[in-house]
Amino acid sequence: MEKYLSSEAKGCDYLVLWLDCDKEGENICFEVIDCVKNSMNRGAPMDVVYRAHFSAIADKEIKHAMKNLIKPNLNESLSVDARQELDLRVGCAFTRYQTRFFQDKYGDLDSTCISFGPCQTPTLSFCVKRHDQIVEFTPEPYWILQTTIDTPTGKSVKLDWSRERIFDRDVANVFLSRVSGCKTIKLTSVTSKESRKEKPTALNTVELLRVCSSSLGIGPAQAMSVAEHLYTHGYISYPRTETTKYPNSFDFDFVLNHLKNGQFSDAVQQIYKDNIQKPKSGEDKGDHPPITPMKANNGYLSGDQLRVYDYVTRHFLATIMKPCKYMVSTFRFTANTEIFTLQSRKVIDAGFTSVMTWQQVNEDESFSDFKEGSEYSIQKTQLDERKTSPPDYLTESELITLMERYGIGTDASIPVHISNISARNYVSVESGRRLIPTKLGIALVHGYRKIDPELILPTMRSEIETLLNLIAAGKQQYSAVTSHALEMFRQVRNSSIIKWATIISIIY
Numbered sequence: 001m002e003k004y005l006s007s008e009a010k011g012c013d014y015l016v017l018w019l020d021c022d023k024e025g026e027n028i029c030f031e032v033i034d035c036v037k038n039s040m041n042r043g044a045p046m047d048v049v050y051r052a053h054f055s056a057i058a059d060k061e062i063k064h065a066m067k068n069l070i071k072p073n074l075n076e077s078l079s080v081d082a083r084q085e086l087d088l089r090v091g092c093a094f095t096r097y098q099t100r101f102f103q104d105k106y107g108d109l110d111s112t113c114i115s116f117g118p119c120q121t122p123t124l125s126f127c128v129k130r131h132d133q134i135v136e137f138t139p140e141p142y143w144i145l146q147t148t149i150d151t152p153t154g155k156s157v158k159l160d161w162s163r164e165r166i167f168d169r170d171v172a173n174v175f176l177s178r179v180s181g182c183k184t185i186k187l188t189s190v191t192s193k194e195s196r197k198e199k200p201t202a203l204n205t206v207e208l209l210r211v212c213s214s215s216l217g218i219g220p221a222q223a224m225s226v227a228e229h230l231y232t233h234g235y236i237s238y239p240r241t242e243t244t245k246y247p248n249s250f251d252f253d254f255v256l257n258h259l260k261n262g263q264f265s266d267a268v269q270q271i272y273k274d275n276i277q278k279p280k281s282g283e284d285k286g287d288h289p290p291i292t293p294m295k296a297n298n299g300y301l302s303g304d305q306l307r308v309y310d311y312v313t314r315h316f317l318a319t320i321m322k323p324c325k326y327m328v329s330t331f332r333f334t335a336n337t338e339i340f341t342l343q344s345r346k347v348i349d350a351g352f353t354s355v356m357t358w359q360q361v362n363e364d365e366s367f368s369d370f371k372e373g374s375e376y377s378i379q380k381t382q383l384d385e386r387k388t389s390p391p392d393y394l395t396e397s398e399l400i401t402l403m404e405r406y407g408i409g410t411d412a413s414i415p416v417h418i419s420n421i422s423a424r425n426y427v428s429v430e431s432g433r434r435l436i437p438t439k440l441g442i443a444l445v446h447g448y449r450k451i452d453p454e455l456i457l458p459t460m461r462s463e464i465e466t467l468l469n470l471i472a473a474g475k476q477q478y479s480a481v482t483s484h485a486l487e488m489f490r491q492v493r494n495s496s497i498i499k500w501a502t503i504i505s506i507i508y
Contacts, residue, residue, distance in 0.1 A: 244282030
């Protein structure tokens with residue numbers, strides 16, 4: 001590739017770089033510059049090098065980028081170099097030691113490569129922590145007072161107890177005795193209040209990955225691959241972005257005009273009828289605009305590509321539609337001293353839920369025949385015994401949320417880290433895209449925890465990411481950050497190696 005680029009550069013006066021517009025793309029820019037700088041015709045290399053900044057493969061974006069060329073950002077490139085060096089040096093050192101230690105020691109252990117990664121290992125730790133919570137969980141019984149009454153129409157309906165649940169059976173029996181002697185229950189108040197379900201903020205990468213995993217059943221790595229295919233074929237804008245706020249100059253009409261004659265024509269017409277609604281306030285991370293459709297489906301999409309495109313389009317339309325409005329009626333009943341409630345919902349304006357149909361508010365029976373001050377027959381009252389249940393295993397969607405919260409990985413690398421812990425046999429992906437730690441994954445995290453908890457805590461990676469962002473912003477030097485971070489891990493290594501063999505042997 002280096003020879004090819006060098007050959008292509010011969011006889012050229014200028015270089016315009018059209019790499020992906022993120023830090024990794026900026027890093028590749030400088031790799032290209034290194035390949036061609038000695039082959040071009042004239043001048044100092046950076047004097048004739050320009051950078052195109054774009055977020056979608058569409059006529060308007062491409063022409064705007066060409067008319068507004070900038071210079072490549074060396075600081076952002078250096079921040080990527082620093083991350084690569086740190087991850088490689090730290091990861092290789094720990095991985096080599098672990099793999100050599102485990103090889104041929106345990107017959108049921110796949111010890112081909114026992115990898116460690118500054119992002120990969122905290123990611124695995126989240127999964128094992130949830131597993132530990134499940135294993136250590138002790139169910140606790142509790143009781144709920146259930147009351148069923150006859151409605152004016154002759155139907156029976158269960159009321160919700162205001163105390164919700166009681167963990168002492170004797171106390172629960174006291175409340176039961178207060179109600180069990182009552183033959184009727186009085187409707188003491190009826191209130192109605194308008195509620196609303198807010199539309200989503202503009203779509204970024206992390207939210208797309210969450211939805212693909214939790215709702216579409218598509219793993220993060222596959223979802224990212226599909227999104228990149230849609231982007232390179234012009235169906236959606238650049239799919240790697242942390243921003244959830246549309247720029248002030250965003251042309252909503254441009255996108256809507258592409259969608260008005262297809263599957264979403266009714267939604268587009270409704271948007272124009274109601275006027276384009278102001279999007280919900282989001283966050284501008286300064287990288288790329290949110291993910292949006294760029295053209296209509298021309299019939300060539302199918303399978304996962306169609307499903308991801310369909311979601312991106314529906315999400316975009318929802319962001320410029322009205323919120324969903326509905327009326328909540330609350331019926332408050334009293335039997336002796338105990339209070340029970342019944343609620344019903346009626347949609348006033350479906351708003352954005354007309355396109356994001358899975359968000360629709362379920363309408364209940366109106367119970368309009370109930371009259372305030374009237375009494376109604378109690379059909380039965382009883383204590384229902386239940387038990388608290390443990391949390392479920394982490395899903396990919398929940399793990400993505402945790403990784404984003406603690407700054408583990410980037411919007412582009414999060415899918416890679418999740419894929420790696422599965423490929424290394426540290427977790428298995430089960431039904432519902434739940435992540436179940438394996439015996440090896442559990443042993444590793446427990447071992448790290450005993451040796452030095454810093455190895456698995458997300459805070460260490462967050463600190464490094466903060467330093468890398470300082471390089472990208474030009475506020476810290478590459479050498480200073482890498483030296484500091486390597487020294488952190490060097491101290492951990494020196495204190496850990498002595499303990500490692502004994503700890504893992506005991507755990508495994």
